[in-house]
Structures are given as C-alpha cells and as structure tokens.
Amino acid sequence: xxxxxxxxxxxxxxxxxxxxxxxxxxVLARDGFDGLYCCPSLDQASVDAGGSRLVGxxxxxxxxxxxxxxxxxxxxxxxxxxxxxxxxDTEGRIALTDTLKAHAGITGAVTFVGQGYKFQxxxxxRFVAYRDAAKARLRDIRGRLGARGAGGAA
Amino acid sequence: xxxxxxxxxxxxxxxxxxxxxxxxxxVLARDGFDGLYCCPSLDQASVDAGGSRLVGxxxxxxxxxxxxxxxxxxxxxxxxxxxxxxxxDTEGRIALTDTLKAHAGITGAVTFVGQGYKFQxxxxxRFVAYRDAAKARLRDIRGRLGARGAGGAA
DNA sequence: CTTGATTCCATTGACGCCCATAGAGGCCCA
DNA sequence: TGGGCCTCTATGGGCGTCAATGGAATCAAG
Numbered sequence: 001x002x003x004x005x006x007x008x009x010x011x012x013x014x015x016x017x018x019x020x021x022x023x024x025x026x027v028l029a030r031d032g033f034d035g036l037y038c039c040p041s042l043d044q045a046s047v048d049a050g051g052s053r054l055v056g057x058x059x060x061x062x063x064x065x066x067x068x069x070x071x072x073x074x075x076x077x078x079x080x081x082x083x084x085x086x087x088x089d090t091e092g093r094i095a096l097t098d099t100l101k102a103h104a105g106i107t108g109a110v111t112f113v114g115q116g117y118k119f120q121x122x123x124x125x126r127f128v129a130y131r132d133a134a135k136a137r138l139r140d141i142r143g144r145l146g147a148r149g150a151g152g153a154a
Numbered sequence: 155x156x157x158x159x160x161x162x163x164x165x166x167x168x169x170x171x172x173x174x175x176x177x178x179x180x181v182l183a184r185d186g187f188d189g190l191y192c193c194p195s196l197d198q199a200s201v202d203a204g205g206s207r208l209v210g211x212x213x214x215x216x217x218x219x220x221x222x223x224x225x226x227x228x229x230x231x232x233x234x235x236x237x238x239x240x241x242x243d244t245e246g247r248i249a250l251t252d253t254l255k256a257h258a259g260i261t262g263a264v265t266f267v268g269q270g271y272k273f274q275x276x277x278x279x280r281f282v283a284y285r286d287a288a289k290a291r292l293r294d295i296r297g298r299l300g301a302r303g304a305g306g307a308a
Numbered sequence: 309c310t311t312g313a314t315t316c317c318a319t320t321g322a323c324g325c326c327c328a329t330a331g332a333g334g335c336c337c338a
Numbered sequence: 339t340g341g342g343c344c345t346c347t348a349t350g351g352g353c354g355t356c357a358a359t360g361g362a363a364t365c366a367a368g
Contacts, residue, residue: 001188006238007253010358015313019358023239043224057221090315091358114237115230116216131235134228139196141225164348169323173348244325245348309368316363324355334345 002030004050004114009124011109017093018110024119025092027051036094038121039083040103045126047100050118057117096121156184158204158268163278165263170255171247172264178273179246181205190248192275193237194257199280201254204272211271212237250275 001023008021020028020036028036033051039058041048048054058080065072086094096106105123113120113127122130162175174182174190182190187205193212195202202208212233219226240248250260259277267274267281276284 001239003234005191005234007235013360015361017359022357041227042222044227061222087314093358095313113231113235115227115234116213117221120231120235131231134231135196138228138232141228142196167349168351171349176347241324243323247349249323311368312366314363314365317361319360320358322355322357324353326353327351329350330348332345332347334343336341336343338339338341 002027003116004119005116007111007113007127009109009111012096012106016095017089018096019091019093020088021112022092024112024114025088028088036086036088037083038086038096038100039080040078040100041120042078044120044130045104045123046113046130047096047104047121048118049121053117156181157270158273159270161265161267161281163263163265166250166260169249171243171249173245173247174242175266176246178266178268179242182242190240190242191237192240192250192254193233194254195274196232198274198284199258199277200267200284201250201258201275202272203275207271 004024004027006021006023008024010019010021012018028051031051031053033055036049037051037054038047038049040046062072062075062080065075082099084097084100086096088094096110100121101107104121105126106121107123109124111122111124111127113122158178158181160175160177162178164173164175166172182205185205185207187209190203191205191209192201192203193208194200216226216229216233219229236253238251238254240250242248250264254275255261258275259280260275261277263278265276265278265281267276
C-alpha cells in the first residue's frame with residue numbers, strides 16, 4: 001500500500017516528540033521525501049502532512065492560478081509560507097513547532113488521519129467532533145456521488 | 155469464481171482474531187491486494203471489506219472531487235481515515251480494530267456477507283435483523299413489479 | 309557552562325508467526 | 339452404497355519481534 005490509510009492517536013512525550021505511525025512511515029519511506037512536509041489546513045484546525053506527493057499536489061493547485069494574482073499570493077502565503085519541513089528522528093518521531101501546535105490546538109496527543117496522498121494531524125478531541133460532522137454532511141451530499149454509492153448502500 | 159458469494163459466520167478467539175471464510179480468501183488471493191481493506195459502512199452497522207477492486211471504487215469516488223476542496227476533505231476523512239488495512243495472518247485470520255468492532259457492534263462472532271466485488275462484516279444478530287428487513291422490503295417492491303418477480307431467493 | 313536539540317538505549321505491550329488440535333466434508337475403494 | 343481415510347478449515351495458544359514511549363547520553367552552539 002502506498003497510501004496513507006486509517007487513523008492513529010499517539011502521545012507527545014515530555015520533550016514534545018510524537019511517533020509517526022509505522023504504516024505512515026513506510027509510505028513516506030517509499031515516497032523518498034526527506035523529512036515531513038507540514039502545512040496548516042486552510043479551513044480546519046489541523047495540519048496537512050506528507051511527502052513529495054503532497055508537495056506536488058500543492059504545486060498543481062497553485063499552478064491553477066495566475067502568477068502574481070491575488071489568489072495566487074494568498075494561497076502561496078498559506079500553503080508555502082506557513083509550511084515547515086520537520087526532521088524525522090531515528091525512532092520515527094517528529095517534534096511539532098509551536099506554530100503548528102497552536103494552529104491545531106495540539107497539547108498532549110496527536111491524531112493522525114490518513115487521506116491517501118497525505119495525512120492530517122489533529123488534536124484528538126477536535127478530530128472526533130470534525131469526523132462526526134463530516135459523516136453527517138457526507139450523508140447529505142451522497143446523492144451527488146451517483147448510483148455507485150460510496151461503499152455503503154445496499 | 156472471482157466474486158464474494160454467500161454468507162458465513164465465524165467466531166472471534168480470545169485474541170480477537172477471526173478466520174476469513176476460505177472461499178473469500180481465494181478471491182482475495184486472486185485479487186492480489188496485500189491485506190484486507192476495511193471501511194465502515196456509511197449507513198449501516200457493518201464494515202465493507204475487500205481488495206483492489208474496493209479500493210479502486212473508493213478512489214474513483216474521491217477522484218470526482220478537487221483536492222483541497224471541502225467535499226474532498228470530508229470524503230477522504232471518512233472513506234480513508236475511517237478505513238483500516240488489516241493484515242491477514244498465515245492462517246487466513248484478521249484482528250478487527252476496536253473502532254471497527256464498535257461501529258458494527260461486533261463482540262463474539264462475525265457474519266461475512268458476500269456482495270460480489272466486496273463483502274460485509276456484521277454482528278450476527280444484527281445481520282439477521284437487517285436481512286429480514288431487506289427481505290420484507292424486497293417482497294414489497296416485487297409486489298409492485300407485478301407477476302414476473304425480482305428473482306429473489308426463497 | 310548552560311540550553312536546546314539529536315541520537316542512543318531500555319522497557320513494555322501489542323501484534324505477527326508458528327505449531328497443535330479438532331471437526332466437517334470430500335474422496336476412494338471395496 | 340457404506341465405511342473409512344485424508345485433507346482442509348476453523349480455532350487455540352505459545353513465543354518472538356517490532357512499535358511506541360520514556361529517559362539518559364551526546365553534541366552543537368551561544
């Protein structure tokens with residue numbers, strides 16, 4: 001599997017370090033990117049993280065806007081300016097910066113949420129709330145998914 | 155046969171493991187996917203499971219949405235974040251995570267329900283109730299279809 | 309010399325792998 | 339056609355390995 005799948009919650013130790021889930025590390029290793037690319041999510045109190053594929057996706061998104069346009073500037077300010085490349089230590093852990101922790105409200109633990117080509121970091125309780133809201137909204141918009149359904153209908 | 159067919163019920167052992175029905179294992183082996191992809195059903199207390207074909211179907215669904223869009227984030231959080239890739243041991247067993255067991259209400263046994271390109275995991279009693287309700291609805295529909303029937307089982 | 313950061317080592321518990329057993333069903337042969 | 343053998347599936351449990359975590363040791367600066 002070369003995608004980030006599933007959800008894990010790990011604790012920060014006294015030095016602020018947290019282990020990246022082993023299965024995510026395996027994906028990152030295959031990806032080849034050195035370190036972990038992290039950028040605050042645009043609309044949520046979470047952090048988007050990943051490797052080359054995330055970086056590529058961000059570039060593609062930026063490429064859809066005219067260079068020097070307001071929109072391009074706004075996006076690049078957030079997607080690139082607010083980003084960090086975190087070092088992964090020999091045990092597979094990272095130390096989140098204060099900026100990232102503040103954005104996501106992370107204190108004692110982190111929930112890692114796989115999203116295919118990237119994953120997100122959440123404060124565990126906030127994630128539960130977001131997840132429940134997401135499910136509820138998904139039921140609403142499911143009609144738009146067409147006849148094939150999203151892995152559920154009978 | 156390369157489709158999941160029929161229904162089986164197996165018990166969980168003291169370590170929470172349960173055997174995948176042999177005929178399903180054969181289909182998975184042909185599918186080539188390493189492990190078992192499991193995704194909570196959106197509307198039912200069950201788990202959708204399968205291999206590459208299920209994953210492909212989910213990817214197709216996600217591919218209809220623009221990356222970083224609200225809808226894409228919602229979908230990937232639910233469809234991928236809630237999913238698990240379970241390892242299949244040398245005996246053909248899996249260990250369900252607490253999250254999946256909680257979603258389906260599974261405690262002592264699991265009912266495996268073949269559905270062609272995927273199959274579902276149910277708590278046995280809940281499945282019986284669901285099946286009976288489905289049958290009743292089917293009779294209802296068939297009645298409206300007139301004499302030719304809907305090819306339902308006896 | 310003190311502070312912060314990075315690597316190294318130790319512990320604990322979960323999980324994967326291996327072997328063992330029983331029971332059901334299929335197959336062969338008389 | 340009946341009985342017995344044999345294979346395979348489902349299930350139990352022991353053991354080793356690895357991941358997550360905590361803390362000490364080492365290194366880089368200021």
